[in-house]
Amino acid sequence: MYPSDLRPSPHSETLAARSAHGEPGPRGQDPRSTALSIVRSEPEAATAPPDPRDLRRVQRVRKAVLAVAILAFLLVAAVTRPLLNEGALTGLLPGIGVLALFTAIIGRAWCSLYIGGRKTREIVATGPYSISRNPLYVFSFLAAFGVGAQTGSLVLAAAAVGLAVVILGATIRREEAWLSSAFGEAYGAYSARTPRFWPRWSAWRDDTLLEIRPARFVTTLLDGAFMLMAVPVMAGLARARATGIVPTWLVLP
Known part of the structure; x- marks a missing residue:
């Protein structure tokens, strides 16, 4: 059992795939802003496990x-x-x-x-x-x-x-x-x-x-x-x- 925040959710993977193919994000959001928000949020959500x-x-x-x-x-x-x-x-x-x-x-x-x-x-x-x-x-x-x-x-x-x-x-x-x-x-x-x-x-x-x-x-x-x-x-x-x-x-x- 490992901390759940170390595994990306299927939802985030879907958003990343849409952004990579130029598809619109949620509610018609610009795909470039969607991809940028994902890139910015991942380092904040993922933390290194204790040694x-x-x-x-x-x-x-x-x-x-x-x-x-x-x-x-x-x-x-x-x-x-x-x-x-x-x-x-x-x-x-x-x-x-x-x-x-x-x-x-x-x-x-x-x-x-x-x-x-x-x-x-x-x-x-x-x-x-x-x-x-x-x-x-x-x-x-x-x-x-x-x-x-x-x-x-x-x-x-x-x-x-x-x-x-x-x-x-x-x-x-x-x-x-x-x-x-x-x-x-x-x-x-x-x-x-x-x-x-x-x-x-x-x-x-x-x-x-x-x-x-x-x-x-x-x-x-x-x-x-x-x-x-x-x-x-x-x-x-x-x-x-x-x-x-x-x-x-x-x-x-």
Whole structure:
């Protein structure tokens, strides 16, 4: 799907043909003035589509900022002991977090089957993208909770989600501005009927066939699997605090 204003309409082509053969334009208008008006109006109507490289630059910035945020989060988590670090409830929050991580990994891979490299060429509005404009990011928020939950602290789990919402939210706004510029009214109509995040299940529609790009699917799957590293990393930090290798500066619920 491309912006409609990049394709000349049949009506304009007819006018150009009439002018070229010296036929009168609408309402007996001089063919030379008709041709002149067409020549003048075409550069104004046709605008160059946004450069897909702009969208890739947004993604590179998002990854860089996210990397810094993850490092900062790990430093805080290293010196923070959860308030409930003993008893039957000790592993409850981390266990819920692992479930959230697996759900996020599967969900992100599912979304990649539909979006895989198509974002800059067309509006993807089927499957998970028929009920939410950003299902891939919704699963990323769930993954952030799963990572934060491995600390055993509800406060840090909420902080991880908050960081993801702030960083990815800025990326989403820039992506939506690019898509609106690229696809115009078509994207506006899609945005009007599809929620930004929370799914509208009644709007579900699907494709009978999908063109799958295996490389992108595998990349998304591996990116998601990398998040499972939070489980051994947080467990190692907990042991380091328990043995005194890492000091405890904060105690949070």
